[in-house]
Amino acid sequence: MAVALTAGAAAGALAACGIPDLGTGGREDGGPVPPGAKAECPKIAEPGDSKARQLRGMWIATVGNTDFPKAAADKQKKAYTRLLDTAKAMNMNAVFVQIRPNSDAFYDSPYEPWSQWITGTQGKDPGYDVLAFMLKEAHARNLEFHAWFNPYRVSRQDDVKKLPAKSPARQHPDWVRKYGKGLWYDPGLPQVRDLATKAVMDVVTKYDIDAVHFDDYFYPYPEDGDFPDGATFKTYGKGMKKADWRRKNVDTLVQSLSGRIHTAKPWVQFGISPFGVWRNKSSDPAGSRTSALQSYDDIYADTRTWIKKGWLDYVTPQLYWPIGDPRADYAELASWWAGQVKGTGVQLTIGQAGYRVGEDPTWKKPAELSRHLTLNARYPQIRGDVFFSASDIASDRRGFASRIRKDHYARPAIQPVVARRGGKAPPPVQDTTATPATADAAGGKGVKGVKGVKVTWRPSQGATSYGVYRVDGEHPGCAPADPARLIGDVRGGGIVDPAAKPGHAYTYYITALDRLHHESRPARGATVTAPEG
Structure with a gap:
């Protein structure tokens, strides 16, 4: 389970909860971009209200x-x-x-x-x-x-x-x-x-x-x-x-x-x-x-x-x-x-x-x-x-x-869309970055001692929370938001993924959700290798 950086002490107890191995894969739909670049995935459809939502x-x-x-x-x-x-x-x-x-x-x-x-x-x-x-x-x-x-x-x-x-x-x-x-x-x-x-x-x-x-x-x-x-x-x-x-x-x-x-x-x-x-x-x-x-x-x-x-x-x-x-x-x-x-x-x-x-x-x-x-x-x-x-x-x-x-x-x-109350997906996030997180880098009250990968993004206007998806390997282009690769739905502008295996490469994709759970298409992924223990 990903730890939301902005949740402070509220999230501290979650760091010990592991994220299951989500496997490899992820369809590319564009070339690699530097970490932090402003990039969207216009060819990827919005995720919609999948059966996996509950x-x-x-x-x-x-x-x-x-x-x-x-x-x-x-x-x-x-x-x-x-x-x-x-x-x-x-x-x-x-x-x-x-x-x-x-x-x-x-x-x-x-x-x-x-x-x-x-x-x-x-x-x-x-x-x-x-x-x-x-x-x-x-x-x-x-x-x-x-x-x-x-x-x-x-x-x-x-x-x-x-x-x-x-x-x-x-x-x-x-x-x-x-x-x-x-x-x-x-x-x-x-x-x-x-x-x-x-x-x-x-x-x-x-x-x-x-x-x-x-x-x-x-x-x-x-x-x-x-x-x-x-x-x-x-x-x-x-x-x-x-x-x-x-x-x-x-x-x-x-x-x-x-x-x-x-x-x-x-x-x-x-x-x-x-x-x-x-x-x-x-x-x-x-x-x-x-x-x-x-x-x-x-x-x-x-x-x-x-x-x-x-x-x-x-x-x-x-x-x-x-x-x-x-x-x-x-x-x-x-x-x-x-x-x-x-x-x-x-x-x-x-x-x-x-x-x-x-x-x-x-x-x-x-x-x-x-x-x-x-x-x-x-x-x-x-x-x-x-x-x-x-x-x-x-x-x-x-x-x-x-x-x-x-x-x-x-x-x-992620919860099902509350379809009868209107609303629409927020704009996709920008500036997604993924960097190795040591205990000091993860830092902050509530995530002290967490190691893994630190993922951040620039919040999207109108978004209440953000879906965080993780794919094994380097896939720095675009990929659909596959529910089987969801590792968190969090508030704020970042998370620490404590379950990233040391020495393994991962790509993270972020989506934005409004409070009725309409979800944007994902932004281009950010790739990183998790730090050795």
């Missing part, structure tokens, strides 16, 4: 301190950055970070109190902007940041009076319903939709996030009795059936938020990770051959409509069952979801159950999740996977994460 991510859950500790600020920061380093070591390229778990905030919100999952006390200022820190560190590692919001959940306990004075639920108890062991906003109230919209748009406008993300919590999962929204239904139902009215309430929020987000910042994606079963075929001919809880009927989330209407940029169904499960077979659901997005332009990624590894005889097999990714390759509509959760990836229980890296994530991947 989103590879993990959820970082903060509710209940699942993946984020209640601790002093310095310990929290170290714990979070360790998870990011784990993601990079796994050759992942995105994190999905929960920043509004319980009508609260991981930033200084004008609408809601500070989250209890930071300090242990809701409303207590942690002394730093947690979201700004999280975002900066993710981007330093070129990890796409999906800001994860829960739109309706208020509290895991059911006493409104225990909430801080700033809580909208405390100020407007008439918006709140007790259900199960917790508190929920009533999705049928326009004021609730307005609050959720304000919370999301506050983050979209103030922070440089890459996406807004919702998970599967809309109306609460069924417990004893029906959700107590009878009075709201009487006021706003307008002759509809209650189930249809509830779905309409959720549809309204999803549709309106999609429009608001993309009007404010067209490049910010909007995605949802629903429960893995929309409807069973026994209930609807359009459903899947399953016999499980149905998100359409039980939590009033009509994901299929959201896809068909184009309100989402991506959908990440939580397929938390093994292959062959009699109630909900992973293979059946992967095929069903691929069929739903086909031809829509909505990107499909799959939510994978890292947390289940070791649970029962099936999940004790460390290869089960690797088998899921192998099966995914049958469907061109499936463009990647997101794992729940980060702590499970870090713990590598029974070696499942190591198996995934070995079988599927051995080299980095």
Whole structure:
């Protein structure tokens, strides 16, 4: 894995990660040029959205301190950055970070109190902007940041009076319903939709996030009795059936938020990770051959409509069952979801159950999740996977994460193009150079002691990151950006390649990418011989 020179300490932990031998080859399409010369490759086509492109991510859950500790600020920061380093070591390229778990905030919100999952006390200022820190560190590692919001959940306990004075639920108890062991906003109230919209748009406008993300919590999962929204239904139902009215309430929020987000910042994606079963075929001919809880009927989330209407940029169904499960077979659901997005332009990624590894005889097999990714390759509509959760990836229980890296994530991947949001490839980079890097030359905080090859280039206007491709041997002309030769997708103007073998000659090609992953054609390569040890 290449080390980004500009990532500083954020990249230091990556230097020990080796880059696989990418072999020899590379088609020349022009003569050699001196290192540092301004040179483009006009005869080489832009790479396009190849099948090798994947989103590879993990959820970082903060509710209940699942993946984020209640601790002093310095310990929290170290714990979070360790998870990011784990993601990079796994050759992942995105994190999905929960920043509004319980009508609260991981930033200084004008609408809601500070989250209890930071300090242990809701409303207590942690002394730093947690979201700004999280975002900066993710981007330093070129990890796409999906800001994860829960739109309706208020509290895991059911006493409104225990909430801080700033809580909208405390100020407007008439918006709140007790259900199960917790508190929920009533999705049928326009004021609730307005609050959720304000919370999301506050983050979209103030922070440089890459996406807004919702998970599967809309109306609460069924417990004893029906959700107590009878009075709201009487006021706003307008002759509809209650189930249809509830779905309409959720549809309204999803549709309106999609429009608001993309009007404010067209490049910010909007995605949802629903429960893995929309409807069973026994209930609807359009459903899947399953016999499980149905998100359409039980939590009033009509994901299929959201896809068909184009309100989402991506959908990440939580397929938390093994292959062959009699109630909900992973293979059946992967095929069903691929069929739903086909031809829509909505990107499909799959939510994978890292947390289940070791649970029962099936999940004790460390290869089960690797088998899921192998099966995914049958469907061109499936463009990647997101794992729940980060702590499970870090713990590598029974070696499942190591198996995934070995079988599927051995080299980095650029994310698929977000085609529905416009954008275009930046101009190609110029002034590519490749020079031997000793420990001193590599230098700088975070890459101290790294040896190998130092590659630099002049940043391209409009580029967010840069694809770095390595070919064995001297090929100083032009070559296509072959995904099999990608060694990094980094921010800034240079990298150190610590895996370059001493005494071997290599040629490096650089491409420029915008934040929606449109990729320029590569610049002419720069050739160098890696220094002897």
